Amino acid sequence: MSLFDYDPYARGCASRQLLDRIGDRWTVLLISTLEDGPHRFSELSRRVDGISQKMLTQTLRALEADGLVRRTAYPEIPPRVEYELTALGRSLLEPLQALVSWAREHMGEVQASREDARAG
Amino acid sequence: MSLFDYDPYARGCASRQLLDRIGDRWTVLLISTLEDGPHRFSELSRRVDGISQKMLTQTLRALEADGLVRRTAYPEIPPRVEYELTALGRSLLEPLQALVSWAREHMGEVQASREDARAG
């Protein structure tokens, strides 16, 4: 069975779309940060070290539009907004976990290979 | 258990490194194209539609340095070069498959959610 069964190179391909989404710098980091429950904007800003306010907002908006994250604004003063994974978003944690497991298990070999390549 | 168990935001993090690698436009497409055996440079150029010669070379070099792809040059005229997945490279197919399966199963929902968001 082929990894991709139909025109994997087309823009509309599901696999391609998913990779375009999770391929960016922040999406997976945000999803993993949200795995233990709801978090406020400022919490995310602090926990995902290095992310700018612009990219935090932008990535959250994209995840929300994709139905992976739910945004809840509480009409208080000062305003409070919480973000949490939807069921769909949580379902993505598993395949992501598979990838992370592979990384844990094999990135050492990759690293060694890189250094060999650099050396000679 | 956390998706990431240690400083997932650091540059050196295995997960981050893997995502940086597979996040780019061509890496996963090349790996999937190589899953059915060795291929010549020109074959890859034709099969991965839209890839430029520069990016094909560049991505193959990176995969080779990472130990995921093996390059074999045959001293013939005209020159023939074949690329194939290493055992390490093939082991990456499985977690990639998990991601592709998720995409097949759920990207419809994501797509619907996007259209809802667009509509209002």
Added chain:
DNA sequence: CTGTATCCAGCGGGATACTG
């Protein structure tokens, strides 16, 4: 056939300032 070298446009994304 299998590359390498160079140029350059597009845009992702950071820094900064401002707002409800």
Added chain:
DNA sequence: CAGTATCCCGCTGGATACAG
């Protein structure tokens, strides 16, 4: 607190020309 708006730099990656 939770954003939005704007400017602008750097890098990815396409096009093109050249080479072993």
